[in-house]
Amino acid sequence: MNFEEKLKSGKMVITSEIGPPKGTNIMPHIKEAEGIKDKVDAFNVTDLQSSVMHLGSLATSRLLAERGLEPVFQITCRDRNRLALQSDLLSASVLGIRNVLVITGDHTVLGDHPQAKPVFDLDSVSLLKVASGLMKGKDMVGNELDGIPEFFLGAVVNPGYEPQELQIMKMEQKIEAGARFFQTQAVYDLTSFESFMKRVLPFGAPVLGGIVLLKSAGMAKFMNKNVAGVNIPDKYINMMAAADKKDRPKVSISIAAELIKGMKTLCSGIHIMSLGWEKYIPDVLEASGF
Amino acid sequence: MLITKVKEREKIIAALRNKNIFVFKCFGCKEVYFPEEEIDSLLEEAGVKNRVARVDYLCREEFAEKYYKKYENILKDAEAVIVFSCGVGIQVLAKILPDIPVIPACDTHYINGFQGLTAQDADCQQCGECWLNITGGICPITSCSKGLLNGPCGGAKEGKCEVDKNMDCGWVLISERLKLLKEEGALHKKSTNIRDYRLIIEGGKRSEE
Ligand code: SF4
Ligand code: SF4
Numbered sequence: 001m002n003f004e005e006k007l008k009s010g011k012m013v014i015t016s017e018i019g020p021p022k023g024t025n026i027m028p029h030i031k032e033a034e035g036i037k038d039k040v041d042a043f044n045v046t047d048l049q050s051s052v053m054h055l056g057s058l059a060t061s062r063l064l065a066e067r068g069l070e071p072v073f074q075i076t077c078r079d080r081n082r083l084a085l086q087s088d089l090l091s092a093s094v095l096g097i098r099n100v101l102v103i104t105g106d107h108t109v110l111g112d113h114p115q116a117k118p119v120f121d122l123d124s125v126s127l128l129k130v131a132s133g134l135m136k137g138k139d140m141v142g143n144e145l146d147g148i149p150e151f152f153l154g155a156v157v158n159p160g161y162e163p164q165e166l167q168i169m170k171m172e173q174k175i176e177a178g179a180r181f182f183q184t185q186a187v188y189d190l191t192s193f194e195s196f197m198k199r200v201l202p203f204g205a206p207v208l209g210g211i212v213l214l215k216s217a218g219m220a221k222f223m224n225k226n227v228a229g230v231n232i233p234d235k236y237i238n239m240m241a242a243a244d245k246k247d248r249p250k251v252s253i254s255i256a257a258e259l260i261k262g263m264k265t266l267c268s269g270i271h272i273m274s275l276g277w278e279k280y281i282p283d284v285l286e287a288s289g290f
Numbered sequence: 291m292l293i294t295k296v297k298e299r300e301k302i303i304a305a306l307r308n309k310n311i312f313v314f315k316c317f318g319c320k321e322v323y324f325p326e327e328e329i330d331s332l333l334e335e336a337g338v339k340n341r342v343a344r345v346d347y348l349c350r351e352e353f354a355e356k357y358y359k360k361y362e363n364i365l366k367d368a369e370a371v372i373v374f375s376c377g378v379g380i381q382v383l384a385k386i387l388p389d390i391p392v393i394p395a396c397d398t399h400y401i402n403g404f405q406g407l408t409a410q411d412a413d414c415q416q417c418g419e420c421w422l423n424i425t426g427g428i429c430p431i432t433s434c435s436k437g438l439l440n441g442p443c444g445g446a447k448e449g450k451c452e453v454d455k456n457m458d459c460g461w462v463l464i465s466e467r468l469k470l471l472k473e474e475g476a477l478h479k480k481s482t483n484i485r486d487y488r489l490i491i492e493g494g495k496r497s498e499e
Binding site: 104105106107109110118120121122123124125126129140156157158161162163165166167169170172173177185226227228229 | 438446478
């Protein structure tokens with residue numbers, strides 16, 4: 001079963017992510033993924049995450065696919081205009097990549113090349129629509145394609161964003177434009193996630209709830225201050241603050257497990273963003289009852 | 291030099307035919323390409339005689355306030371205001387009339403270096419296909435750091451843009467304005483907006499003629 005079929009089957013699906021390195025040293029990341037491939041159904045490959053220049057998501061996705069791992073190719077609108085975006089989607093298709101996660105992308109000024117030109121010729125909604133058009137055999141101005149790609153298109157949603165109404169509106173637009181699954185920003189508040197899920201359940205698109213492993217109390221505070229839609233409750237911050245450095249992974253795993261157990265009954269899967277802590281993913285899953 | 295073009299004639303005439311509309315036409319910048327004759331013929335065709343204000347420098351908040359005061363009685367129960375001006379003028383007026391739909395009747399193609407007052411109260415990037423009618427009179431190109439046309443990115447925190455905490459997120463402002471106008475449903479629309487960058491180039495070309 002591929003990622004799409006698993007989501008359709010109603011089985012709880014687990015995705016994780018690979019952040020390609022700055023440089024060519026990709027093998028350790030691939031090995032890391034291979035090490036957990038029995039536990040993880042698909043691997044997102046980030047596209048110049050946080051607007052920092054990295055090895056590309058297309059090449060990395062292909063390296064995963066070659067090894068029988070299932071990539072979710074992330075593509076943002078920050079760096080390419082509509083010609084390059086369409087071309088890269090076709091490239092993904094011939095490289096055997098089917099799952100595509102379409103994102104508007106962080107602004108260039110937030111990354112390590114703040115001088116760069118921000119492109120944003122298209123955005124998440126319009127790129128989804130364009131990708132759906134390619135699947136029907138037409139480019140975005142209506143020219144016929146010689147060879148038609150097939151994608152399983154996804155998008156992101158941020159359940160903790162205020163005003164929530166705006167995220168829900170965007171989510172509907174993304175579905176209309178062709179998104180078939182959603183992965184969320186990190187969730188730390190199960191009550192608000194539950195009310196979000198109640199509102200979006202009628203849309204019928206499977207949602208994978210986001211988990212970011214906390215590494216320290218400082219990281220939690222930083223996220224609360226700077227990351228949209230993230231509000232980590234004091235109880236988790238205090239748990240992290242009270243832990244010795246060597247115990248932090250253990251505490252972080254138990255927090256993630258608590259959240260995953262709570263989310264399991266509410267959505268279709270879990271998306272774990274481990275930010276370098278890939279090695280703890282099996283422990284997280286085990287502690288969550290997988 | 292200021293270049294504006296009247297939007298699709300049929301649509302503007304249809305809008306002008308609604309009851310209880312009010313029209314502003316701005317003729318502030320003297321040495322401009324501004325389709326005055328076309329506008330007057332449009333108004334005539336739509337049968338609009340009264341309820342038209344010929345003004346100048348709508349782009350200045352202090353002036354726009356004055357016009358508002360002058361026409362306050364009629365504007366109070368206007369169902370919509372249709373504006374023939376550059377994108378700045380439309381935005382400034384929309385700020386003063388946050389609960390009345392302010393509809394752009396022109397696309398702004400070129401605005402640089404015109405003689406007259408420098409517009410400071412709002413920003414127009416002369417995209418050549420004014421979107422203010424769907425965004426409650428707040429420019430999505432200049433008030434959103436990414437110039438997004440289909441709603442906000444997920445990056446705003448407490449209403450501030452991900453790029454700078456001192457900057458309001460344009461799309462949060464737009465959604466608040468649309469709520470005030472009772473047009474929030476417009477954001478659930480099914481069509482997808484995509485820019486046509488030719489229009490900027492065309493505007494530039496025209497200015498060289
Ligand atoms: S949408 Fe903005 S940039 Fe475009 S014409 Fe209107 S005010 Fe100017
Ligand atoms: S935070 Fe708001 S203003 Fe900033 S880029 Fe995103 S949508 Fe645009």
